[in-house]
Amino acid sequence: xxxxxxxxxxxxxxxxxxxxxxxxxxxxxxxxxxxxxxxxxxxxxxxxxxxxxxxxxxxxxxxxxxxxxxxxxxxxxxxxxxxxxxxxxxxxxxxxxxxxxxxxxxxxxxxxxxxxxxxxxxxxxxxxxxxxxxxxxxxxxxxxxxxxxxxxxxxxxxxxxxxxxxxxxxxxxxxxxxxxxxxxxxxxxxxxxxxxxxxxxxxxxxxxxxxxxxxxxxxxxxxxxxxxxxxxxxxxxxxxxxxxxxxxxxxxxxxxxxxxxxxxxxxxxxxxxxxxxxxxxxxxxxxx
Numbered sequence: 294x295x296x297x298x299x300x301x302x303x304x305x306x307x308x309x310x311x312x313x314x315x316x317x318x319x320x321x322x323x324x325x326x327x328x329x330x331x332x333x334x335x336x337x338x339x340x341x342x343x344x345x346x347x348x349x350x351x352x353x354x355x356x357x358x359x360x361x362x363x364x365x366x367x368x369x370x371x372x373x374x375x376x377x378x379x380x381x382x383x384x385x386x387x388x389x390x391x392x393x394x395x396x397x398x399x400x401x402x403x404x405x406x407x408x409x410x411x412x413x414x415x416x417x418x419x420x421x422x423x424x425x426x427x428x429x430x431x432x433x434x435x436x437x438x439x440x441x442x443x444x445x446x447x448x449x450x451x452x453x454x455x456x457x458x459x460x461x462x463x464x465x466x467x468x469x470x471x472x473x474x475x476x477x478x479x480x481x482x483x484x485x486x487x488x489x490x491x492x493x494x495x496x497x498x499x500x501x502x503x504x505x506x507x508x509x510x511x512x513x514x515x516x517x518x519x520x521x522x523x524x525x526x527x528x529x530x531x532x533x534x535x536x537x538x539x540x541x542x543x544x545x546x547x548x549x550x551x552x553x554x555x556x557x558x559x560x561x562x563x564x565x566x567x568x569x570x571x572x573x574x575x576x577x578x579x580x581x
Contacts, residue, residue: 302329302372302375302379302382302383302384302385303383303384303385303405304371304385304387304403304406305384305385305386305387305406305407305408305409305502306386306387306388306389306392306399306406306407306408306409307319307330307386307387307388307408307409307410307411308388308389308390308391308392308393308408308409308410308411308463308466308467308470309390309393309409309410309411309412309463309467309481309482310390310410310411310412310413310418310460310463310464310467311390311418311422311459311460311463312413312417312418312421312422313411313412313413313418313484314411314413314482314484314487314488315388315390315411316332316517316525317487317488317491317515317544318330318409318411318482318487319331319332319386319388319517319521320515320516320517321491321495321510321512321515321544322386322495322498323517323521324507324509324510324511324515325384325507325510326382327382327383327384327507328382328384328385328386328507329375329378329379329380329382329384329385329386330385330386330388331378331386331388331520331521331524332388332517332521332524332525333388333389333390334374334387334388334389336370336371336374336375336387336389337387337389337391337392337395338389339370339374340367340370340371340398340402341395343366343367343370344363344367347363364401364402367402368402368403371402371403375387378520384504386409390462390463390466390467391462391463391466392408392466393408393410393463393466393467393469393470393471393479394465394466394469394470395466396408396469396470396473396475396478396479397473397474397475399475399478400475400478406478407478407479407480407501407502408470408478408479408480409480409482409498409501409502410467410470410479410480410481410482411481411482411484411487412467412481412482412483412484412565412567412577413483413484413485414561414565415460415464415561415562415564415565416551416553416558416561416562417484417551418460419450419453419454419460419553419557419561420551420552420553422449422453422459422460423446423449423450423552423553424552426443426449427552436452436453436458436459437449437452438452446553446554446557447554447557450553450557464564467567468566470575471566471567471570471573471575472572472573476573476574476575477574477575479575479576480497480498480501480575480576480577480578481567481575481576481577481578481579482494482498482578483577483578483579483580485546485579485580486578486579486580487544488544488545488546489546489580490580491510491512491544492510492512494578495510497578501576512543512544513542513543513544514542514543515541515542515543515544516542
């Protein structure tokens, strides 16, 4: 009999925007003993780095490793990456916000894989990030390149919205995915709905991915796998941004007044492109 642990896992992706519920979603899904869902993964970065080597102008590797061989190597890399991490669980959710910018690659590597992308209004995301910065006024988060970027709310907002930074980079990648030829692979999950109706959202995700429903999810007792919780603590600590990925034990929704100024809020309103999916085959779960 083939050992389940040695078999390649079924792979799906958690992606989307920061501060939009991806860590919470991972924690809930991980309650299913068949599912491994962790925090930000380096799998995609490893694949892209290896692809860069094969396409390097300074090397002749591309002529020595053809596309078929590369595909085999990348798939073996996926299996090896999760061989011990998933602890025998048959379904893996790889979490990386940049997967949405590489759906053509994902489709070749794993045609059956789909993407669950967490979204939230940019006004609420930036407000949430700003609150974390204000809670730690003596720390200069490594999310900024200089004290100048950190100095005022407007400079912080401009920095995180840059196309290669905390919010701007995944926003750009998500927009690419939503309007790509592979947009039908994408299920957009609005944070407000996840926070108010988590079990409904999880059921919809199972149906979208064609995974048998698990009926024992406990949204009043949410915890990450122990190994993932420690990774999150270290990850946030290294960024000098404590609690950036904190998960509350009980899923709740808290409405609150924004700390952002009116001009910043006005600037952010037009960036929520997923609210109108005309021309896209992506699906959106949202609170009406």
